[in-house]
Amino acid sequence: MTSKRTDYLEWQEYFMAIAFLAAKRSKDPCTQVGACIVNDDNVIVGIGYNGMPKGCHDDAFSWAKKSDDKLENKHLYVCHAELNAILNKNCADIKGCTIYVALFPCNECAKVIIQSGIKEVVYMSDKHAHKCNTIASKKMLDAADVKYRQFIPKKNKIVIDFSEIDWNNMSQLPETPVKRNKSAEEGDITITNGCEAVQHLQKTPEKRLKVKDNISIGL
Numbered sequence: 001m002t003s004k005r006t007d008y009l010e011w012q013e014y015f016m017a018i019a020f021l022a023a024k025r026s027k028d029p030c031t032q033v034g035a036c037i038v039n040d041d042n043v044i045v046g047i048g049y050n051g052m053p054k055g056c057h058d059d060a061f062s063w064a065k066k067s068d069d070k071l072e073n074k075h076l077y078v079c080h081a082e083l084n085a086i087l088n089k090n091c092a093d094i095k096g097c098t099i100y101v102a103l104f105p106c107n108e109c110a111k112v113i114i115q116s117g118i119k120e121v122v123y124m125s126d127k128h129a130h131k132c133n134t135i136a137s138k139k140m141l142d143a144a145d146v147k148y149r150q151f152i153p154k155k156n157k158i159v160i161d162f163s164e165i166d167w168n169n170m171s172q173l174p175e176t177p178v179k180r181n182k183s184a185e186e187g188d189i190t191i192t193n194g195c196e197a198v199q200h201l202q203k204t205p206e207k208r209l210k211v212k213d214n215i216s217i218g219l
């Protein structure tokens with residue numbers, strides 16, 4: 001029996017990665033934030049990123065942070081990722097859910113989180129911990145018994161490679177790097193990792209059988 005793969009994403013990695021992927025949609029030139037809301041069955045019930053309200057076009061409103069013209073500062077207008085994730089909810093209510101968010105929620109988001117019934121915040125960065133709005137946020141979350149904890153990922157990067165879907169069963173090649181144990185012959189390849197072998201196979205399909213038969217394993 002072929003066992004399942006072992007390098008799949010764990011739930012928390014997956015949810016935080018969804019939050020980070022959503023952040024890729026943000027037009028904020030300085031800070032892109034994403035949020036992902038999950039219920040007790042590990043079902044995603046809301047996703048959001050920081051952006052201007054509907055109808056307030058991204059090119060019509062300034063993304064400035066410290067403009068002399070106070071009305072040019074984005075903070076007056078931008079909807080935070082947590083707010084958008086809550087407003088984007090795809091179910092009647094999100095009571096008892098967990099929100100995964102890249103940055104610790106500000107005081108305004110804490111209000112919405114509390115009022116929505118979310119019971120836990122999982123965050124990556126608390127870089128504004130010293131600021132009043134974060135201190136106030138924690139004061140309210142604590143008073144409302146909304147738990148919060150930092151997520152420390154096992155891996156710093158998750159790569160989404162769209163070409164992966166095209167791999168055939170040849171991608172089930174040995175995962176550990178192997179080296180050639182004899183002089184290279186035409187068509188031979190050394191598997192330095194399954195990816196390279198698969199890419200080579202895809203480029204030279206006429207050699208597929210030859211290369212497959214002659215793939216060197218071991219040292």
Ligand SMILES: Nc1ccn([C@H]2C[C@H](O)[C@@H](COP(=O)(O)O)O2)c(=O)n1
Pocket residue numbers: 028030031032033049050051065074078079080081082101103104105106109
């Ligand atoms: N928990 C958070 C914190 C921040 N944001 C958004 C709001 C702004 O677009 C940006 C913060 O601005 P900056 O750090 O550049 O002053 O990040 C959010 O959505 N959720």
